[in-house]
Amino acid sequence: MPQTPATSLTLQQQAFCLSWLSNAASDKVDTLANLEAHVRQSVQxxxxxxxxxxxxxxxxxGPVxxxxxxxxxxxxxxxDNMLYAASASVNGAPCLVVAMAGTNEDDAYDWLAEDFSIVRQxxxxxxxxxxxxxxxPKISxxxxxxxxxxxxxxxxKAGGIQAFVGDWTKANPGGTVIFTGHSLxxxxxxxxxxxxxSQNGGPFADTTLLTLPSAGPTPGNPDFAALYTHFFPTPAPGSANAGPVPFxxxxxxxxxxxxxAWNDVKLTGFFTNTGDLAFKLAMDALLASLDGLAHGLIGFNTYQPIAHQTFAADPPDVDYNSLQGYFGLIVANHLAAYPTYVGVDDALTETTAAMSRATLRQVQTHAKRLTAAAQAQSPAQIPAPAQAS
Known part of the structure; x- marks a missing residue:
């Protein structure tokens, strides 16, 4: 991965950190101006x-x-959303990182409107x-x-993000723009x-446009994935933009x-149980019901993920014999595992801990409702997935 002058973190690592920091206010309730100021101060x-x-x-x-x-x-x-752009000189050339937050764990609107509204494309x-x-091309x-x-x-002062990016590329020929975010x-x-x-009518002149998403759910159908891949191709192996964390x-x-989620719903089989076998069997039955319910709801839609790079995080040392332990594993694998893999734990410790606490709190709250809904569905009641036409 390319190095920046006099730095030890690669460009990919730095962009990931800037992505992560867009979530710095996600566990807070405050005025919009104070939420924005908190993210600004976190980046500084x-x-x-x-x-x-x-x-x-x-x-x-921004931040906005x-x-x-x-x-x-x-x-x-x-x-509901937090967005900002940060700029710097990298390898002697201008670079702009456009970073957007993931799900605000305490905000029901995010969960319902921007995460789970996937039945309709x-x-x-x-x-x-x-x-x-x-x-x-279709999206959820x-x-x-x-x-x-x-x-x-x-x-x-600068207007909307699309116009700002266009103006920035004109003022910074030879620059690089990176769009990045985690989860949502x-x-x-x-x-x-x-x-x-698309709104620019095609690529920006004399600009390298990249993305660095992580843990992203599938946005849309196969034609959307093809449209995205045309403008954002997977880096060639061994190239500067490839590596363990490719753009x-x-x-x-x-x-x-x-x-x-969405493209291939499989909630079971992610973890090796080292705790209570009876609890594992109960969870497998519950999650199988959720899998079937999800497939029945979205079976008439086709979702195809964009290109992805996988890694296998070391399983946390948790003997899960309760919902709290099980969902603790889910949160650890969705949040803390990523900065560890990218190699930036020491740069993001405080933000990662705050995100994990807030997410675990809300996941445990929602789990009670989810469990009640799933237990009300017997496997025989769950509709079979519809066949794509």
């Missing part, structure tokens, strides 16, 4: 604390937080960027909602990048249930 602290290891990143756009509940400057909100609304090889209603929200966000951000970042290209490729822990 990251750059200062890692001087000599990373480039001199500075905020170029949004809430479906409104924009009263005195009201307290959870951020909609036509890709932003054009094909001049590529005619994907006739009918959830991804469409998230991308529309991001495109509607405005920096008071791992679905939104490639989709926002594709929308930006344009969803980074996926094989023990993480989130990036397997």
């Amino acid at each position: 602290a990251f750059t200062a604390d890692n001087a000599g290891r990373v480039a001199d990143w500075s905020i170029a756009w 937080a949004s809430s479906h509940e409104g924009a009263d400057p005195t009201a307290l909100y959870y951020a 909609i036509d890709w609304p932003y054009g094909n960027g001049g590529f005619d090889g994907a006739a009918t 209603h959830a991804t469409a909602t998230g991308v529309a929200d991001l495109l509607a966000m405005k920096d008071p 951000g791992g679905a939104l970042s490639p989709s926002l990048a594709m929308a930006t290209v 344009n490729t969803d980074l996926v822990n094989v023990h993480d249930v989130v990036p397997t």
